[in-house]
Amino acid sequence: MTVMSETQTQSATRTEVLLDVRGMRKVYEGHGRSVEAVRDLTFAVARGDLVCVVGPSGAGKTTLLKCIAGLLAPTGGEVVLEGTAVDGPPPGMAVVFQEYGRSLFPWMTVRRNVELPLKQKKLPKARRSELVHQALEAVGLADVHTAYPWQLSGGMQQRVAIARAIAYEPHILLMDEPFAAVDAQTRADLEDLVRSLWHRLGVTTLFVTHDIDEAVYLGQRVLVLSSAPTVVLDDIAIDLPEERDQLTTRSSTRFAELRGQVFAQIQRAKQQRGAVEPA
Amino acid sequence: MTSPSTLAAPTRRSRAGRLAGGNALLGVLGFATFLALLEAVPRAGLVSPDYLPPLSRVGGALADLAGEAAFWTALGDTVRGWFLGLAIAVALGVTVGFVIGTVPVLREFTASTIEFLRPIPSVALIPLAVLVFGTELRSVLLLVVYASFWQVLVQVLYGVRDVDPVASETARTFGLSRWARVRHVTWPTALPYVLTGVRLAAAVALILAITAELVIGAPGLGNEIGIAQSGGAVARMYALVVVTGLLGVAVNVLARRLERWLLSWHPSLRREVVS
Amino acid sequence: MSILRRVTRASLAALTLPAALLALWWILTADSESYYLPPLSDILAAVDDVWLRSGRLSADVLPSLLRLLGGFLLAVALGVTLGIAIGSSRRLRAFCEPVLEFLRAIPPPVLVPVLMLFAGIGDTMKVLVIVSGCVWPILLNTVEGVRAVDEVLVETARCYGLRGPSRLWHLVVRSASPQIVTGLRQGLSIGIILMVISEMFAASNGLGFSIIQFQRTFAVTEMWTGILLLGLLGFLLAMLMRLFERRALNWYFGLRQAQRGGSR
Numbered sequence: 001m002t003v004m005s006e007t008q009t010q011s012a013t014r015t016e017v018l019l020d021v022r023g024m025r026k027v028y029e030g031h032g033r034s035v036e037a038v039r040d041l042t043f044a045v046a047r048g049d050l051v052c053v054v055g056p057s058g059a060g061k062t063t064l065l066k067c068i069a070g071l072l073a074p075t076g077g078e079v080v081l082e083g084t085a086v087d088g089p090p091p092g093m094a095v096v097f098q099e100y101g102r103s104l105f106p107w108m109t110v111r112r113n114v115e116l117p118l119k120q121k122k123l124p125k126a127r128r129s130e131l132v133h134q135a136l137e138a139v140g141l142a143d144v145h146t147a148y149p150w151q152l153s154g155g156m157q158q159r160v161a162i163a164r165a166i167a168y169e170p171h172i173l174l175m176d177e178p179f180a181a182v183d184a185q186t187r188a189d190l191e192d193l194v195r196s197l198w199h200r201l202g203v204t205t206l207f208v209t210h211d212i213d214e215a216v217y218l219g220q221r222v223l224v225l226s227s228a229p230t231v232v233l234d235d236i237a238i239d240l241p242e243e244r245d246q247l248t249t250r251s252s253t254r255f256a257e258l259r260g261q262v263f264a265q266i267q268r269a270k271q272q273r274g275a276v277e278p279a
Numbered sequence: 280m281t282s283p284s285t286l287a288a289p290t291r292r293s294r295a296g297r298l299a300g301g302n303a304l305l306g307v308l309g310f311a312t313f314l315a316l317l318e319a320v321p322r323a324g325l326v327s328p329d330y331l332p333p334l335s336r337v338g339g340a341l342a343d344l345a346g347e348a349a350f351w352t353a354l355g356d357t358v359r360g361w362f363l364g365l366a367i368a369v370a371l372g373v374t375v376g377f378v379i380g381t382v383p384v385l386r387e388f389t390a391s392t393i394e395f396l397r398p399i400p401s402v403a404l405i406p407l408a409v410l411v412f413g414t415e416l417r418s419v420l421l422l423v424v425y426a427s428f429w430q431v432l433v434q435v436l437y438g439v440r441d442v443d444p445v446a447s448e449t450a451r452t453f454g455l456s457r458w459a460r461v462r463h464v465t466w467p468t469a470l471p472y473v474l475t476g477v478r479l480a481a482a483v484a485l486i487l488a489i490t491a492e493l494v495i496g497a498p499g500l501g502n503e504i505g506i507a508q509s510g511g512a513v514a515r516m517y518a519l520v521v522v523t524g525l526l527g528v529a530v531n532v533l534a535r536r537l538e539r540w541l542l543s544w545h546p547s548l549r550r551e552v553v554s
Numbered sequence: 555m556s557i558l559r560r561v562t563r564a565s566l567a568a569l570t571l572p573a574a575l576l577a578l579w580w581i582l583t584a585d586s587e588s589y590y591l592p593p594l595s596d597i598l599a600a601v602d603d604v605w606l607r608s609g610r611l612s613a614d615v616l617p618s619l620l621r622l623l624g625g626f627l628l629a630v631a632l633g634v635t636l637g638i639a640i641g642s643s644r645r646l647r648a649f650c651e652p653v654l655e656f657l658r659a660i661p662p663p664v665l666v667p668v669l670m671l672f673a674g675i676g677d678t679m680k681v682l683v684i685v686s687g688c689v690w691p692i693l694l695n696t697v698e699g700v701r702a703v704d705e706v707l708v709e710t711a712r713c714y715g716l717r718g719p720s721r722l723w724h725l726v727v728r729s730a731s732p733q734i735v736t737g738l739r740q741g742l743s744i745g746i747i748l749m750v751i752s753e754m755f756a757a758s759n760g761l762g763f764s765i766i767q768f769q770r771t772f773a774v775t776e777m778w779t780g781i782l783l784l785g786l787l788g789f790l791l792a793m794l795m796r797l798f799e800r801r802a803l804n805w806y807f808g809l810r811q812a813q814r815g816g817s818r
C-alpha cells in the first residue's frame with residue numbers, strides 16, 4: 001500500500017519497539033475457582049518485524065492475542081503499543097481471525113466488507129475505493145468485488161479477511177491461526193501471500209499458530225510458548241534467507257535444524273505439563 | 280483457538296451457574312416490579328382505576344372467580360375446545376403432511392394451493408361458523424382446526440423434505456418397504472419438526488378458541504370476558520384476562536416439556552425453520 | 555426446449571389443483587338451493603356490486619388497511635427498538651423475561667375489550683389492539699436474533715472500530731434480520747386477525763364490520779364475497795411479505811445454501 005512509506009526499510013527501524021508485552025498475566029475468574037491461562041509473558045516486537053508465536057494446543061495463544069488486540073483485559077502486567085498502554089482495540093491494529101466464515105459480514109459483498117472499516121475511519125470515498133482496489137488486487141481477488149463471502153471458497157474468504165486487514169493500513173497486523181481451517185495446498189499459497197505482503201508493505205506482523213513448520217517458514221523470529229499457565233520458553237531468531245519458497249526452504253538443512261529446535265522445546269513443554277497433571 | 284475453549288470450559292460453566300442464579304433473581308425482581316407497577320399506577324391516579332383497577336382488586340376478583348362453579352365450567356369449555364381442535368388439527372396435519380410430503384408429484388401439485396390457503400385469516404370463517412353452527416362447540420372447532428392445521432402441515436412438510444437422501448437411498452438398497460422407510464427413516468427425521476408444529480399449533484389453537492368464544496359467544500373464558508366487559512365488571516374482566524394469560528403460559532410450558540421429553544434421545548433440538 | 559418444458563410443467567403444477575377446486579366449487583354449487591352455500595357464480599357476480607360500485611372499497615377496505623398498516627408499523631418500531639435493547643443486555647433480559655413470557659401468552663384478542671375501556675371504539679383502539687398483538691412476535695424474535703449475533707463478528711467489529719449507529723445497523727440489526735423478519739411475518743398474520751376482530755367487535759366501518767353486518771342481516775351471498783375478499787387480502791399481504799423477505803434476506807438464503815454444501 002502506498003501509505004507504508006517505501007523508504008521505511010526493515011533494517012533501518014529494527015531497533016524501534018512497536019509492541020511491548022510486559023509481565024502479562026491472565027487469570028479467568030470463575031465461581032469459587034480461577035484458572036491461570038497466562039502466567040508471565042514478556043517480549044517485544046520491533047517495527048517491521050514478522051514474529052511467529054507457536055505453542056502446543058492449550059497454551060494461552062488466543063488469550064495472548066486477545067489481550068494484545070484489546071479484546072480482553074490482562075489480569076496483570078501491560079501491553080504497550082507505540083508507547084500507549086492498550087485498553088481496548090487500538091486504532092492502528094488489524095486482526096485476521098481463524099474463523100474466516102464468521103469474521104466476514106455475510107450480508108455484505110466482498111468490496112463492502114473491505115470498505116466498511118475505512119468508512120468508519122471516515123476516509124473520503126475516492127481514497128476508500130483506491131485502498132479497496134489495491135488490497136483486493138494484492139491478495140489476488142481483483143475480480144470478485146461484488147461476490148458475497150459465502151460464494152467463495154474458504155481460502156478465498158481468508159484472502160478477503162486479509163485484504164480487509166491491509167486496506168485498513170494498520171501499524172500492526174495480528175493473525176490468529178489464520179490458516180488452521182483451510183486445506184494444505186491453499187495453506188501453502190496463503191503462507192506465501194503473507195510473506196510477500198509483509199515484504200511489500202513492511203507491516204509489523206504477529207502471527208499465532210500451533211504449526212511448527214508454518215512458524216519457522218514464515219517468521220523472522222519464533223516465540224515458543226509453554227502450556228498453560230503460559231510463559232515464553234524460547235525466542236528463536238530464524239536465520240533462513242529472506243527469499244523463501246515452499247520447496248527449497250522447507251527441504252533445507254537449516255530449516256530442519258530450526259524446526260527440530262522448536263519441536264524439542266514444545267515436547268519439553270508437553271512433558272512438563274504431563275508431569276504436573278497426568279491426562 | 281484451542282486454548283481458551285479448553286481452559287475456560289470449567290470456569291465458564293461455573294460462571295454460567297452463578298449467572299443462572301442471578302438471572303432467576305433478576306427475573307423475580309422484574310416480575311415483582313411489574314406487579315408493583317400494576318398496583319401503584321392506578322392508585323397514583325396515572326390511569327383511572329375505572330379502566331385499570333389496582334392489582335389487589337384484580338386479585339380479589341380472581342379469588343371470587345375461583346369460588347364460582349360457572350368459572351370452572353367456562354375454563355373447562357375453553358380447554359376442551361382447545362384440546363379437541365388441536366388434536367384434530369395435529370392428526371390431520373400429520374397425515375396429510377406425510378402423504379403429500381412423501382409423494383413428490385403430490386407435493387408439486389399442492390404447493391400453490393397450500394401457499395394460497397395458508398395465509399387466509401381463519402377469522403374470515405367466523406360469519407360462516409355463526410351461520411352454520413351458531414354458538415356450538417363446532418363453531419370453535421372450525422376456527423381452531425383451520426388455524427392450527429396449517430402450522431402442523433407446513434412443519435411436517437419441512438421435516439419430510441429434510442430427510443437425508445443418503446439415508447433414504449441406503450434404506451432402499453437394503454430393501455425396506457415403503458412403509459418401513461417411512462417408519463424408520465422419514466418419521467424419526469421429521470419428528471422434531473412435527474413437535475415444533477404441535478407447539479406452534481398449540482399456541483395458535485388457544486388464541487383461536489378464545490377468539491371464537493369472544494366474538495361468536497360460544498361458552499368459555501372468551502365469552503365470560505365479553506360478558507364482564509359489557510356488564511362493566513372491570514376487575515373481573517382483568518382477572519379473566521390474567522387467567523387466559525396463565526393458560527397461555529401453561530400451554531407453552533407443556534408443549535415445550537413434551538417436545539424436550541420426546542426428543543431427549545434426538546441429536547438436535549432444532550429451531551423453527553425460517554423461510 | 556427443456557426450459558420451456560420446465561416452465562410449462564411448473565405452471566401446470568401451480569394451476570391445476572386451484573383450477574380443479576374452483577371448478578368443483580362452481581359445479582357443486584351451481585344448482586345449490588342451500589341457504590349457506592349460494593352458487594359460486596352468484597358470489598362472483600355480486601363482487602362488483604357489493605365492493606366496487608358501492609364504494610365499499612374506499613369506505614371500508616381502505617380504513618381497515620390503513621389501521622393495519624399504522625398498527626403494524628408502530629409495532630415494528632416498538633418491537634425492534636425494545637428487542638435490540640433487551641437483546642443486547644443480559645441483565646435487562648433476565649429482568650424482563652418472565653414478564654414478557656406472561657404478556658406474550660395472553661391471547662391478543664382478549665385485549666380488544668380491555669383497550670375499548672381506554673380508547674373507546676374508534677381508530678385509536680383498533681390501532682392499539684393491532685400494536686399490542688403484533689409487537690410480541692417482533693419483540694421476542696428480535697431479542698433472539700440480537701442474542702445470537704456471532705461472537706467472532708462482534709470481535710471483528712470491535713477491532714475495526716465499528717461503533718455507534720454504524721455498529722447497530724451493520725452488525726446488530728443486519729445480523730438479527732432473519733429472526734426479525736420471522737417476527738414481522740408472524741406479527742403481520744396476527745395483525746390481520748386483530749384488524750378483523752376489532753372491527754367485528756365494535757366498529758362503524760371496515761372489512762370485518764362489513765362481513766359481520768352481512769352475516770347479521772343474513773345477506774349470505776354478500777357475506778361470501780367478503781370472506782373471499784378477506785382471504786385474498788391475507789394472501790396478497792403474505793406475498794408482499796415474502797417479496798420483502800426475499801429482498802432483505804437474499805444473503806441469508808445464499809449463506810444457508812452454501813453451508814448445506816450447495817445442494818438443494
